Amino acid sequence: MHEYSIVQSLLDSCEEHAKQNDSTKVTKVVVKIGVLSGVEPDLLQTAFDTFKEKTVCDGAEFIINHQKVVISCLSCGKESTLEKNEFCCPSCNSNKIKVIDGEDMFLMSLEME
Numbered sequence: 746m747h748e749y750s751i752v753q754s755l756l757d758s759c760e761e762h763a764k765q766n767d768s769t770k771v772t773k774v775v776v777k778i779g780v781l782s783g784v785e786p787d788l789l790q791t792a793f794d795t796f797k798e799k800t801v802c803d804g805a806e807f808i809i810n811h812q813k814v815v816i817s818c819l820s821c822g823k824e825s826t827l828e829k830n831e832f833c834c835p836s837c838n839s840n841k842i843k844v845i846d847g848e849d850m851f852l853m854s855l856e857m858e
Contacts, residue, residue, distance in 0.1 A: 814847035
């Protein structure tokens, strides 16, 4: 389960941001997880809840925003959000596409005291 190592990196990042902002407590952590990121949201939530104790995130709310796959069609130029994992342009049915969102996980925001 690589979610545990992801959470450890996330908590390290939260500690660093808190220190930079003279904060001792993070009250909310918001992340964006792309559906193609390989990260399992339920496991990430469990790992966060398990490892946040005795860190600046102890007691923090953890919000996960799910990002669908967004593509840019190299044939017709349209940008589309895919509802299914069918990797072709919904406008022209071309398979000449570039994925522009939905492959990564990002720390979007922190709320601190």
